[in-house]
Amino acid sequence: MSTTIANSLFEQLTSIFQELEVTNEPSSLKAIRQEAFAKFEKQGFPTVKNEEWKYTNIHSLINKTYLLNEDVDVANLDLSKADIPELDAHRIVLINGQYVLAFSSLEDEVGVTVKPIEEAVEEANFQKHFGQYADKTDNALVALNTALYTSGIYLSVGKSKVVSKPLHIVHVATGGAEFFSQTRNLFVVEANAEVEIVESFITLENTAKNLHNKVTEIFVDENAKVQHYYLQVADAVSNYINHTEVYQTKYSLYNNYNCNFPGAAFVRNNINVRLDAENVESHLYGINLLADKQLVDNHTVVDHLKPHCESYEWYKNIPQDESTAVFNGKIFVQLDAQKTNAFQQNNNMLIGDKSTVYTKPQLEIFADDVKCSHGCTMGQFDDDALFYLRARGIGEESARILLVHAFAFDVTSRFNNESVRNYVEDLVAKGLDRK
Numbered sequence: 001m002s003t004t005i006a007n008s009l010f011e012q013l014t015s016i017f018q019e020l021e022v023t024n025e026p027s028s029l030k031a032i033r034q035e036a037f038a039k040f041e042k043q044g045f046p047t048v049k050n051e052e053w054k055y056t057n058i059h060s061l062i063n064k065t066y067l068l069n070e071d072v073d074v075a076n077l078d079l080s081k082a083d084i085p086e087l088d089a090h091r092i093v094l095i096n097g098q099y100v101l102a103f104s105s106l107e108d109e110v111g112v113t114v115k116p117i118e119e120a121v122e123e124a125n126f127q128k129h130f131g132q133y134a135d136k137t138d139n140a141l142v143a144l145n146t147a148l149y150t151s152g153i154y155l156s157v158g159k160s161k162v163v164s165k166p167l168h169i170v171h172v173a174t175g176g177a178e179f180f181s182q183t184r185n186l187f188v189v190e191a192n193a194e195v196e197i198v199e200s201f202i203t204l205e206n207t208a209k210n211l212h213n214k215v216t217e218i219f220v221d222e223n224a225k226v227q228h229y230y231l232q233v234a235d236a237v238s239n240y241i242n243h244t245e246v247y248q249t250k251y252s253l254y255n256n257y258n259c260n261f262p263g264a265a266f267v268r269n270n271i272n273v274r275l276d277a278e279n280v281e282s283h284l285y286g287i288n289l290l291a292d293k294q295l296v297d298n299h300t301v302v303d304h305l306k307p308h309c310e311s312y313e314w315y316k317n318i319p320q321d322e323s324t325a326v327f328n329g330k331i332f333v334q335l336d337a338q339k340t341n342a343f344q345q346n347n348n349m350l351i352g353d354k355s356t357v358y359t360k361p362q363l364e365i366f367a368d369d370v371k372c373s374h375g376c377t378m379g380q381f382d383d384d385a386l387f388y389l390r391a392r393g394i395g396e397e398s399a400r401i402l403l404v405h406a407f408a409f410d411v412t413s414r415f416n417n418e419s420v421r422n423y424v425e426d427l428v429a430k431g432l433d434r435k
Contacts, residue, residue, distance in 0.1 A: 009062045032131045037147035043140035055326045055358045056297045061211050061239055066180035074100050081202040082170040087419040089168035097151030097183035111161035117184050120154035125188040133217045134245035142243050145215040149184035157193040166196040173238045174204040185216040189224045196227040203235035215243045223251040227416045232260040239266040250277035256284045259424050262291035262431045272301040275309045285411045286315035289431040290323035297326035304337040313344040316411050319355035326358045333365040344374035349407050351381045401429045
C-alpha cells in the first residue's frame, strides 16, 4: 500500500512508525526498531551546524512531500543502463529497494543465500549480526533506517565458499510520483569465503524525483575476502544517502571501489571500516567525476583497533561546471593497534572556474609504534599540458580525456575486476565528453 508524507518527513515519521509496530516481527527486532527510532527522534535530521554535514545541506530534500512504498509494475522494465560490457555475473535486482526475483539470477550457486531482508529474520546470521555495527555509530539517518526500513536484501556466503562469478546488484529507481525509500542490506561473508560484489545505481526514464536512505552492514569473517564496487550512474532526479559499515576479523581482506559519475544530483556516502583483529587488510579507492550542479560527499572512517593491520585509501575528485565534491577521510589508530600501517591520499582536479572541492583528511594516532601518512593535493586542469598535446596533433577533447585518464589511473589501475575497470574508464571519457 502506498503512503503519502504530508508537510515534511520528520512531521509524519512518528505516525508511520506506529503503523509499522503492528507488524508480526519478532520482539527482539521490534526492540531494535524502537530504540533506533527513539535515537532518531532525539537527534533529528542533520543540519549544516553538525560538523559532519557542514558542506552538505539536506534541507531541500527532507522538507518535501513524498510517496512511501510505492507499488511499481515491474513488467517489461529496461535495465540495460546497468549493463557492464563483458562482465559475466549473477544479477540481483532491487526496484526501489524491493528484491525482485523475476529479474534476478543466481543459477545453482550452492553456498550463497539471497533473500528479501524482511524474510531473513529467522536466519542465524541475521540474528547474530543485524544492527550490531552500523547502529553503533552516532548517525541519525542510520537510526531512521533501522527503525523504518521496509526493503533490502540479506546475503550470506557460506564457509570456504568461493563464489564463481561476481554478484551484480542493480539498484533501480522508478516511479511516477516523488518517492522516498529506505533500503537495509546485510552481507555476511563467512570464514575462508571469497566474493566479488558490484552494485550499480540507475534511474529509469520518466522517473519522478526520489530520495534513498540506504544502510548496508558487512561482516567479513576470518580469512574471508571481499571485493566491493559502487557504480553510481543514476539520473539527476535521484538523491542518495548511503551508509556502509564493514566489520572485519583476523586475516580478512575488504576492498571498496567507490565511483560516482555525472547524474544523481545529491550523493552522500559514509563508508566505515572497523579492523577488529590482527592481520587485517582493507583498501578504499574512489573516483568521482562530477558535472552540472551535482554534490557528492564521501565520508570515510578506517578504525584500526588491533595490531599488525594495514589500510590504504586513495580518493580522486574531478568536479566540472558548478559541481561540488566533498571528502572527509578519517583514520583512527587505537592504543592497542601497534604495528599499524595506514595510508590515505586525496587528490583533486577542478575543471571550470565554478567547481568546488572541500577536503579534510584526518589522522588520529594513539599508538606509538606505527607507520601512518596522509595527504591532499588541489589543482586545476593543466592548460599547458593540454596545449602540448594539441600541438602534437591530438584533438582538444581527446587530449582532455587523456589527461584526466592519466590523473585517474593511480586509482583505476588498482581495480581487481578488468571488466569493471574498463567500464569505469569509459564512463570517465563519456563524463568529460557530454557537450
